[in-house]
Amino acid sequence: MEQSSEGLLTAYRKMRMIRDFEDRMHIEFANGGVPGFVHLYAGQEASAVGVCANLAEGDVLLNTHRAHGPAIARGADIFAVAKEIYCRDGGLCRGRGGSAHLHDVASGLWGANSGVGSGVALGCGAALAARNAGAGSIAVALAGDGAANQGVVSEAMNMASIWKLPLVIMFENNGYAEATGADYATAGKDIYKRAAAFDMPGTVVDGHDYFAVYDAVNEAVRRARAGEGPSLIEAKQRRYYGHFEGDAQTYRPKGEVEEYRKNKDCLKRFRRKVIAENLLREVQLDAIDQEIRKLIDEVYAQAKAAPFPDDGELMDYIYASNS
Amino acid sequence: MSKKTYRQAVNEAILQEMRRDSSVILIGEDVAGGAGGGGEDDAWGGPMAVTKGLLGEFGANRVIDTPISEAGYMGMAIGAAASGQRPVADLMFNDFVGVCFDQVVNQAAKYRYMYGGQDKIPLTIRTMIGAGLSISAQHSQCLYPVFSYFAGLKVVVPSGPYDAKGLLASAIRDDDPVIFCEHKLLYEMVEEVPDEPYLIPFGEANFVREGGDVTIVALSRMVHIALEAAKILAKEGIECDIIDPRTTTPLDVETILESVEETGRLVIVDEAGPRCGMASDIASVVAEEGFSSLEAPIIKVTPPHVPIPAAPNLESLYIPNAGRVVAAARKVMAKAQG
Numbered sequence: 101m102e103q104s105s106e107g108l109l110t111a112y113r114k115m116r117m118i119r120d121f122e123d124r125m126h127i128e129f130a131n132g133g134v135p136g137f138v139h140l141y142a143g144q145e146a147s148a149v150g151v152c153a154n155l156a157e158g159d160v161l162l163n164t165h166r167a168h169g170p171a172i173a174r175g176a177d178i179f180a181v182a183k184e185i186y187c188r189d190g191g192l193c194r195g196r197g198g199s200a201h202l203h204d205v206a207s208g209l210w211g212a213n214s215g216v217g218s219g220v221a222l223g224c225g226a227a228l229a230a231r232n233a234g235a236g237s238i239a240v241a242l243a244g245d246g247a248a249n250q251g252v253v254s255e256a257m258n259m260a261s262i263w264k265l266p267l268v269i270m271f272e273n274n275g276y277a278e279a280t281g282a283d284y285a286t287a288g289k290d291i292y293k294r295a296a297a298f299d300m301p302g303t304v305v306d307g308h309d310y311f312a313v314y315d316a317v318n319e320a321v322r323r324a325r326a327g328e329g330p331s332l333i334e335a336k337q338r339r340y341y342g343h344f345e346g347d348a349q350t351y352r353p354k355g356e357v358e359e360y361r362k363n364k365d366c367l368k369r370f371r372r373k374v375i376a377e378n379l380l381r382e383v384q385l386d387a388i389d390q391e392i393r394k395l396i397d398e399v400y401a402q403a404k405a406a407p408f409p410d411d412g413e414l415m416d417y418i419y420a421s422n423s
Numbered sequence: 424m425s426k427k428t429y430r431q432a433v434n435e436a437i438l439q440e441m442r443r444d445s446s447v448i449l450i451g452e453d454v455a456g457g458a459g460g461g462g463e464d465d466a467w468g469g470p471m472a473v474t475k476g477l478l479g480e481f482g483a484n485r486v487i488d489t490p491i492s493e494a495g496y497m498g499m500a501i502g503a504a505a506s507g508q509r510p511v512a513d514l515m516f517n518d519f520v521g522v523c524f525d526q527v528v529n530q531a532a533k534y535r536y537m538y539g540g541q542d543k544i545p546l547t548i549r550t551m552i553g554a555g556l557s558i559s560a561q562h563s564q565c566l567y568p569v570f571s572y573f574a575g576l577k578v579v580v581p582s583g584p585y586d587a588k589g590l591l592a593s594a595i596r597d598d599d600p601v602i603f604c605e606h607k608l609l610y611e612m613v614e615e616v617p618d619e620p621y622l623i624p625f626g627e628a629n630f631v632r633e634g635g636d637v638t639i640v641a642l643s644r645m646v647h648i649a650l651e652a653a654k655i656l657a658k659e660g661i662e663c664d665i666i667d668p669r670t671t672t673p674l675d676v677e678t679i680l681e682s683v684e685e686t687g688r689l690v691i692v693d694e695a696g697p698r699c700g701m702a703s704d705i706a707s708v709v710a711e712e713g714f715s716s717l718e719a720p721i722i723k724v725t726p727p728h729v730p731i732p733a734a735p736n737l738e739s740l741y742i743p744n745a746g747r748v749v750a751a752a753r754k755v756m757a758k759a760q761g
Contacts (some may be wrong), residue, residue: 160506193539203538210505211538215525221495222530225502225510232484232508239502252525255495262490417540418574420598 101315103153108380111153111310113388115145115367117178118169120396122341125168125185128400129345135187136198141169143308143340143357146366147272148173150313150335151240154321158237160210160226162219164244164272165200166339167212176204178395182403195409196417217243217250220269224256227265227324238266238324240317246277248291257298257332264329268320271334272307278343279351292334300330307337308366311373338364427616429609430473432584433549436591437474437511439620441481444509447595449474449486450500451513451549458488470515471551471610493519497526497548504546504600505534511595517550517566517604531600532575543598547591552580553606553644553694554742560730563738565643565695568704570602571671577601577625578671582646584614586669589623596622606644626673630682634662637752638682640705641667641692645743649692652748661756671701679705680713687718688755692748697725719758722751 103111122142129138141148148170155161155174163170171181176192184191185199192204202212210226213219223241230237247253248271260267271291275282283289295302301323305312313335320331338360342349374380427435441447455478456467464483468475478486489496493514500512514520520527527548534544554563570578577599581587587605594601631646632653641649646667653663664682668675683689689709693702702723709721726741 191539193537193541196539197537201537203541205538205541211534213530215529218498218525218530221498221526222502222505224495224499225504225508226506227502228499229503229506229508252494252498255490255492256498258490259492259495259499417536419577420535420543420545 101318103314105380107153108374109384109388111149112370112374112380112385113392114149114152114173115310115370116388116392117395118142118145118149118172119367120392121172121178121182121399122168124396124400126341126345133404134185136200138185138199138345139166139343140339140341140345141166143360144272144274144337145169146310146313146370147270147307147335147337148242150310151242151270151317153314154317155208155240156237157208158235160208160223160230160237160239162210162223162226162239162241163202163212164219164242164247165212165214165216166244167200167202170242171202171204171209171212174204174209175207176202176209178399179402180204182399183406186403186406187408188403188406189409190406217247217253219243220247220253220256223267223269224260224265227260227267228263230266236325238268238321240268240270240321242270242272244277245271245273245275245282245286245291247271248294249285257294257300257330260330261298261300264327266324266327267330268317268324269330269332270317271332273334273336274339276343276351281351290334292332295332300332302332302334304334304336307335308360308364308369310366310370424615424617426613427584429584429587429605429612430471432588432616433473433591433605434476436588436595436620438477438480440592440595441477441485443620446507446509447485447511448503448508449477449511449513450489450496450503452489452491452515454513455483455486455488458483469513471607473605473610474513493523494526497523498530500546501526501531501534501544504544505542509545509595511547511549514548514550516562517552518561518564520550520566520569527570527576528573532573534575535599536575544600545598546600547594547597548600548602550602550604551607552604553608554731554738555608557733557735557738559733563731565604565693567602567604567642567671568695568700571701571704575600576672579603579625579669580643580671581605581669582643582667583609583612584616586623586629588616589621590625590669592620593622593625597625604643608644623669625670626675627669628675628678629667629669630664630678631667632663632665634664636662636686637688637690637755638664638666638679638686639690639692639748639752640679641665642671642701643694645692645694648743648745649748651745652752655745655749656752661752663752676708676712679709683709683713684716687716689717689721690724690748690751690755691721692724692743694726694743697723697728700725719755722755724748724751
């Protein structure tokens with residue numbers, strides 16, 4: 101599938117933003133000052149960015165607890181993303197949600213969710229509403245390999261299929277549900293094969309290959325918009341950091357991350373391909389790298405300087421109507 | 424105005440709200456009650472026939488029979504609510520919240536707060552409560568105290584047809600998740616109910632009976648048990664105030680405290696359990712905020728702390744009855760006089 105050079109620049113910029121944002125978060129967390137649990141997305145950038153490159157205004161992306169990458173990919177304001185992770189006023193959720201609950205209705209980003217797998221069921225609702233509205237919008241639910249084994253996910257896949265909902269279910273299989281290996285916990289090992297049981301197309305792609313993710317999602321999104329029903333994609337990938345920050349990762353084989361960083365890294369592969377095929381010039385990519393370095397410095401400086409929510413706001417936002 | 428059963432009142436509220444607002448949709452197991460069965464598509468209208476007839480007027484896009492997937496369709500209903508639909512999700516028996524607890528208490532209840540007020544979740548969950556049909560421990564509980572624990576949910580426990588219709592219309596029009604608890608033994612109860620739509624606000628208790636000697640707070644079907652007891656007590660010269668809170672979130676504490684201030688005695692009748700239930704919750708509020716008015720210890724009349732048995736003799740021992748309420752009222756009167 102051919103993509104415009106503008107689209108490719110945007111994709112590269114977002115992947116670079118996520119990588120630099122997460123690498124910096126890793127350092128900031130270690131230094132203290134980042135509240136709560138933080139799950140980093142570094143390594144998996146091609147997955148969320150490849151998905152979001154296919155989405156339009158009005159579409160809904162349902163995020164997971166590994167939330168920073170998909171939030172940035174979907175176009176949420178990176179300053180508000182950082183402030184939310186720091187639980188500050190001016191964060192996406194005004195400091196109520198934190199890292200694992202990044203949510204920005206305005207940019208079509210829903211529910212980074214600590215209820216693993218719930219996004220697929222909520223996505224059925226977004227898809228049902230989209231179908232009722234008739235404007236051709238769709239929903240894409242991200243889920244991890246761990247979520248694949250949640251009952252609610254099987255229920256949602258079944259419902260999406262019997263009602264032909266405009267939903268794409270994207271399993272980001274990063275090899276580990278917390279510390280438990282996906283191959284150990286997943287019967288049949290391949291999540292995409294479960295699609296057949298629910299009578300929907302299932303495809304598997306290399307989640308570190310932006311172009312492969314883009315193409316697979318493009319077809320699934322086309323189907324959904326055309327009213328042909330849901331699709332399942334499994335994007336195999338690895339995260340570069342632990343389940344959460346502070347995880348010693350003793351469950352991972354020695355050298356795994358180094359191997360992925362060296363030979364499978366999505367940014368390196370993207371660069372090589374677009375330069376080799378004359379789609380973009382190296383100088384353009386270098387300029388983005390520089391621009392993002394500066395941006396990330398500003399983002400973190402602003403987030404750390406932002407005030408916490410006002411004490412007087414503890415009880416705000418529980419109910420929408422005071423009946 | 425005409426005589427209607429509780430079942431008809433609920434059905435009419437849904438019907439009128441669906442006519443009024445095209446974003447109101449029904450989602451649940453057998454809400455149509457025959458989809459794909461080869462017979463009539465609306466054969467059932469729910470196992471108690473409460474939603475019977477709605478499919479014919481509104482069609483399968485608005486009256487959606489789901490697979491047996493409570494977690495899945497509850498999540499879907501929440502997602503649809505966040506998208507601007509106004510779903511009425513049917514959780515047939517409230518006991519089944521066990522399989523969709525995460526959706527109800529971690530998704531619906533927290534959606535607005537945790538995301539900083541970006542969303543409204545105008546979701547109504549209709550569900551049946553209550554013992555009395557010999558259907559044992561997994562179909563007979565009163566779990567509204569559990570729902571009331573969670574900030575972000577509103578909880579409604581209508582005790583009769585008039586309240587059921589007005590409160591359900593309010594629930595469907597409300598912009599927050601509301602759990603609407605229908606007592607399955609009340610479906611045949613008949614009352615004068617207006618034909619036109621009307622709203623009963625949440626958080627306003629119904630002062631069912633004025634007496635002045637003892638305050639009885641009773642919920643859902645227990646309101647009728649309290650009324651039965653009050654008749655017996657009146658013959659002994661004990662006149663009861665009976666207060667039906669109608670909603671447990673928000674809870675009309677003020678009305679309860681005002682009555683206790685006058686009577687100095689409180690009996691709470693609740694079909695939910697004795698531990699962490701509405702009776703203990705209301706007792707704690709009155710102990711904290713109305714202690715100086717009390718002339719006798721508060722008495723809770725609840726089932727014992729036990730799963731609900733099927734055997735009719737054991738089940739009737741489980742459910743609070745008028746005799747127990749009478750005994751409790753006599754006891755607080757004796758304490759007050761002694």
